[in-house]
Amino acid sequence: MLTITLLGTGATMPLADRALSAAFVQCGGQGLLFDCGEGTQAAARRAGVNLMRADGICLTHYHGDHIFGLPGLLQTLGCQERKAPLTLLGPKGLEEFAGVLRALTGPLPYPVQLRQLEADSPVPLQQLSAGWTPGAALLPFATCHRVRSLGYRLELPRAGRFMPEKAAALEVPVQQWKQLQQGQPVDLPGRRVLPQEVLGEPRRGLSMVFSGDTAPCGSLAAAAKDTDLLICDATYALPEQEVQAKQWGHSTFGQSARLAAQAGTHRLWLTHYSPMILDPEAELPRAREFFPAAECGFDGKCITLRYEEAES
Numbered sequence: 001m002l003t004i005t006l007l008g009t010g011a012t013m014p015l016a017d018r019a020l021s022a023a024f025v026q027c028g029g030q031g032l033l034f035d036c037g038e039g040t041q042a043a044a045r046r047a048g049v050n051l052m053r054a055d056g057i058c059l060t061h062y063h064g065d066h067i068f069g070l071p072g073l074l075q076t077l078g079c080q081e082r083k084a085p086l087t088l089l090g091p092k093g094l095e096e097f098a099g100v101l102r103a104l105t106g107p108l109p110y111p112v113q114l115r116q117l118e119a120d121s122p123v124p125l126q127q128l129s130a131g132w133t134p135g136a137a138l139l140p141f142a143t144c145h146r147v148r149s150l151g152y153r154l155e156l157p158r159a160g161r162f163m164p165e166k167a168a169a170l171e172v173p174v175q176q177w178k179q180l181q182q183g184q185p186v187d188l189p190g191r192r193v194l195p196q197e198v199l200g201e202p203r204r205g206l207s208m209v210f211s212g213d214t215a216p217c218g219s220l221a222a223a224a225k226d227t228d229l230l231i232c233d234a235t236y237a238l239p240e241q242e243v244q245a246k247q248w249g250h251s252t253f254g255q256s257a258r259l260a261a262q263a264g265t266h267r268l269w270l271t272h273y274s275p276m277i278l279d280p281e282a283e284l285p286r287a288r289e290f291f292p293a294a295e296c297g298f299d300g301k302c303i304t305l306r307y308e309e310a311e312s
Contacts, residue, residue, distance in 0.1 A: 001027070001206070001304055001305060001306045001307070002025055002026070002027050002154070002156055002206050002208065002228075002304070002305045003025070003026045003027075003302065003303070003304045003305075004023065004024070004025050004026075004208060004229060004231075004302065004303055004304075004305065005023065005024045005026075005044075005047050005049050005300065005301070005302040006022075006023050006231070006269065006271060006297045006298065006299060006300065006301045006302075007019060007022035007023060007024055007033075007039075007040050007043040007044050007047060007049065007299060007300075008020045008021050008022035008023075008035070008037045008038075008039055008040055008043055008069075008299060009021075009271045009272065009273060009297045009298055009299055009301075010037070010065070010272070010273060010275065011065055011213075011235050011250075011272045011273060011274055011275070012065055012274065012275055013065075013275050014037075014038050014039045015275060017298075017299065018273070018298075018299055019037060019038065019039025019040060019042065019043040019069075019299055020037025020038045020039055020040075020065040020066070020068070020069070021035040021037040021060075021065055021066045021212075021213075021271070021272055022034065022035050022036055022037050022039075022040040022043065022069065023035070023210055023231060023271075024044065024049050024051065024054070025154060025208065026049075026053060027132065027133065027136070027156060028131065029053060029131055030053065030055055030125070030129055030131045030132050031050075031051075031053040031054045031055060032054060032055065032056050032057070032058055032125075032138070032154065033051060033054045033056070033057045033058070034057075034058045034060070034152060034210040034212075035058070035059060035060055035066040035067070035210075035212065036057060036059070036066070036067060036068075036069040036070040036073055037065050037066050037067070037068060037069050038064075038065070038068045038069050039069060040069035040073060041069065041072060041073055041076060043299050043300065046299070046300060047299070047300040047302065051073065051076075051077070052077060052080055052082060054086065055084075055086070055087065055125070055128040055129040055131075055132075056086070056087040056088070056089055056115075056125075056128045056138075057070070057086065057087070057088050057089065058089045058090070058138065058152050058210070059088065059089065059090035059091075059094070059097075060090075060091075060143070060149050060150055060151060060152070060210070060211075060212025060213065061090075061091060061145060061147050061148065061149035061150070061212060061213065062090070062093055062097050062147070063147065063213070066212070066213070067097070070101065071101060071104040071105050074086075074101065074105045074108060074112065075105050075106075075108075077108075077110065078105075078108045078109050078110065081109070082109070082110045083109065083110050084110060084129075085110060085111040085112070085113055086110060086111070086112050086113070087112075087113045087114075087115055087128050088112060088113070088114050088115070089115045089116075089117055089123065089138070089140075090116065090117065090150070091116070091117060091140075091148050091149060091150045092116060092118075092148055093116075093148065094114055094115075094116040095114065095116065098112075098114050117140045117150060118140070119140055119141050119142040119150060119219070120139070120140070120141060120142075121140065122137045122138065122139050123137060123138040123139075123140070124136070124137055125137060125138060133156055133157070134157075134182060134183040134184075135155075135157040135183065136154075136155065136156050136157065137154075137155050138152055138153070138154055138155075139152065139153040139154075139155065139223065140152055141153065141219045141220070141222070141223045142217075142219050143211060143212055143213070143214035143217060143219065143220060144214050144215040144216075144217040144219075144220075144249060145212070145213045145214055145215070145249035145250075146248060146249040149212055149213060149214065149249075150212065151209060151210060151211045151212045151214060151219075151220055151223060152209065152210050152212075153207060153208070153209045153223045153224075153227065154207065154208050154209075154210075155205060155206075155207045156205050156206040156207070157202065157205040158202065158203045158204065158205040158206075158307055159181065159183060159195070159199050159202060159203070160199035160200035160201045160202050160203060161199065161200040161203070162177070162180070162181050162198060162199055163198055163199070163200060164177065164198075166197065166198045167180060167193075167198045170193050170197065170198070171188065172186055172188065172193055172198070177198075180193065180195045180198050180199070181195075181199075183195050203307070203308075204307075204308060205307070206228055206305045206306075206307065207226075207227045207228055207229075208227055208228055208229040208230070208231070208305070209223050209224045209227050209229070209230045209231065209232075209265070210231045211224075211230070211231060211232045211233050212233070213233055213235075213249060213250060213272065214233050214249065214250070214251065215245060215246055215249050215250060215251055215255075216251055216255045216256070216258070216259050220232075220259060220263075221259050221262050221263045222263075224259070224260065224263035224265045225263050225264060225265075226263075226264050226265070226266075227263070227265045227266065228265075228266050228267065228305045229265070229266065229267045229268075229269065229303065229305065230260055230263065230265040230267065230268050230269070231269045231271055231297065232251065232256040232259070232260065232268060232269070232270060232271065233250055233251045233256065233271070233272045234251055234252065234253050234256045234270035234271060234272060234273065234280075234287070235248075235250035235251065235252075235272050235273065235274050236250060236251070236252040236253070236274060236277075237252065237253050237273075237274075237277050237280075237283035237286060238252065238283075238286070239252060239254050239286065242254075242255065250272070252286075253270060253283055253284070253286040253287040253294075254286050254287060254289065254290055256268065256270060256287065256294075257286075257287035257288070257289070257290035257291035257294050258290045258291070260290075260291045260294065261290055261291045266293070267293055267295070267303075268287070268291055268293060268294045268295065269295050269296075269297040269301065270284075270287060270294060270295070270296050270297055271297040280296040280297075280298070281296050284296050
């Protein structure tokens with residue numbers, strides 16, 4: 001399962017109840033932080049999110065409202081005696097940004113690894129931590145903003161149903177069945193049993209997309225196809241602001257909703273509101289006109305995505 005918590009839903013400047021862009025995704029003891037705007041730490045504390053569980057921090061781009069919370073967070077993790085490596089992932093420019101970070105944080109008691117990403121180059125999450133489900137992957141994709149930027153799709157696959165009768169017929173000891181269920185082969189005297197020999201067809205997994213800042217674009221629609229959750233830029237509320245949104249590389253409520261409908265996503269959370277939007281819920285009908293399941297994100301909003309029970 002995946003637990004997703006919004007930690008910041010604002011753009012440009014924080015408000016009393018709205019930190020800047022951030023979301024945390026947890027899978028068991030593993031986690032990823034998407035962006036780290038001002039106020040992320042305080043929002044995480046209010047939401048009961050433990051950022052020590054982050055294996056990586058996925059940055060969409062290097063505008064201040066997406067990164068200004070990062071120096072303080074890195075220092076806090078050091079004060080909490082973190083020893084495990086932490087990976088920073090982001091688009092081109094990561095090395096230069098990391099130099100600024102090092103100047104701000106000073107030495108840290110844990111390794112910070114850099115991984116500069118290109119669009120459409122998947123990252124197997126077991127490369128960040130062995131605790132991730134085999135096959136779990138992060139898929140960066142290009143977005144349409146004023147600077148080079150990425151969105152991210154997170155995929156958590158689900159293996160086919162385990163068939164114990166086949167494992168027994170192949171004389172695999174019961175103690176090693178879990179190994180096959182986890183996608184690992186089992187070596188027996190004189191032969192190797194592969195997972196596909198005892199598993200049915202792969203079942204529908206879980207997926208979510210974090211758009212970052214973007215105008216509507218084909219790459220976002222493709223990444224959001226059939227996702228369980230799309231967290232999408234909705235900087236502007238009014239349809240007459242579409243020209244302004246395009247100028248600054250953002251989306252309106254209606255544009256994000258139309259894209260969600262086009263992509264066939266199951267859920268849409270709007271986020272990254274301009275400080276001009278004081279009550280997002282009042283503007284929600286502008287999105288629901290195109291995507292009835294649209295919801296307004298807010299700091300602390302949380303959902304746990306679970307595998308479809310019908311396939312258990």
